[in-house]
Each structure stands twice: as C-alpha cells, then as structure tokens.
Amino acid sequence: KQEVTQIPAALSVPEGENLVLNCSFTDSAIYNLQWFRQDPGKGLTSLLLIQSSQREQTSGRLNASLDKSSGRSTLYIAASQPGDSATYLCAPQTGGFKTIFGAGTRLFVKA
C-alpha cells in the first residue's frame, strides 16, 4: 500500500526566503504526482501536475521535481510571500484510481 510522507510537517520562514518542501512515497509505480495548496477550512487548489515521464514542472515562483525511481518529489517556492501561507499536499497517483495524500506541510510566511 502506498505511503506518503511529507517533511517538514510545519515550517515558519520570513518573507523573501526560498524554501523546499519534501514528499516521499513508497510505491514508485505512479502515473503522476500532483501538488496542492489548501487554505484553512477550504478546498484543494491544484498547483502543479508532474507526469511520471517528467522530471519537473514550473509555474511562476513554484517548481516541482520528481524522482520516481527513488520515490521523491520536492516543491520549491522562490521568494516566499505571506500569501503563500497555507498547507501544501502532495498526491502520487498509482493504478486502480488510488490516490494517497500526504499529511501536508503547514507553511507560515512572516511579513
């Protein structure tokens, strides 16, 4: 059964810092991996989707990388802003329409 671990569980940084969120998964036979953002009590917003054949995806200040063979993905956030404060979830998708979510990294960016 796929297990997803996100490190760190929580992170507090001053505005302007570059930061890295880590996601590891045990079953490397994935179709893709998606990163989401969730604000407190709200729904999930898709940030980036990386196909299994890709190594990385970029959107604005966000860059996500995928190393399928080692079961790892990282989300890089450049020049962090207070508006980036949220919980970030990674979700690798394996066969059988199973998607297991990590517990998330709670990010707080101080102004």
Next chain:
Amino acid sequence: EAQVTQNPRYLITVTGKKLTVTCSQNMNHEYMSWYRQDPGLGLRQIYYSMNVEVTDKGDVPEGYKVSRKEKRNFPLILESPSPNQTSLYFCASSFGVGGYGYTFGSGTRLTVV
C-alpha cells in the same frame, strides 16, 4: 467555468437522519471520488467511480453509500449518520488515470450531533 460543485457547504444534522451530499462536475470527467479530511488523519478516500454505474470502495467506506447514474453526478449518501462521521468532505474528479490531475470541490463541513 470548469468546476466541481458540492452542496451543501455546511450541514448540521442529528444521529440517524439520512442525508445526501451532492457532487456535480461539468468537465465530462469519467473519474470521481469522495474524500473525508480529519485533523491528524489527512485526506482519506471513501469511494470512487471510474464511470457510470462503476463504483468501488476506498479506504474508509463504512457507513457511506454512493451512486453514479449519470456521468456528471456522484452523490454521497449517509443512511444513518453517526457523530464519528463529523468531518470535512471533498469530492474530486479527473479524466482518468495517467496524465490527468484532479479538480476538487470546495468541501462540505458536516456535523452530526
């Protein structure tokens, strides 16, 4: 606008009173899924559907039912709700497995007293 719509957004009900949470998507997605989110436990899959009339259990299906009579709709039914089903529920949809990501609804906060 492409979206997944859940209703209601908030619901307070009493133990044992049957309820239905609706989910509808306008993207012609084949795959739909229900999740519940609880503090410390994260998102857990309840049921999913790969197409019309095709559904299967996720990790926590006990106490829930679903149906998929039309492609766009995937209601979640609680026949006899209990307090341990108090949670934040999300519906999600996708074109399918492979190169497609998920689109999530805004969530339904259910309280069973």
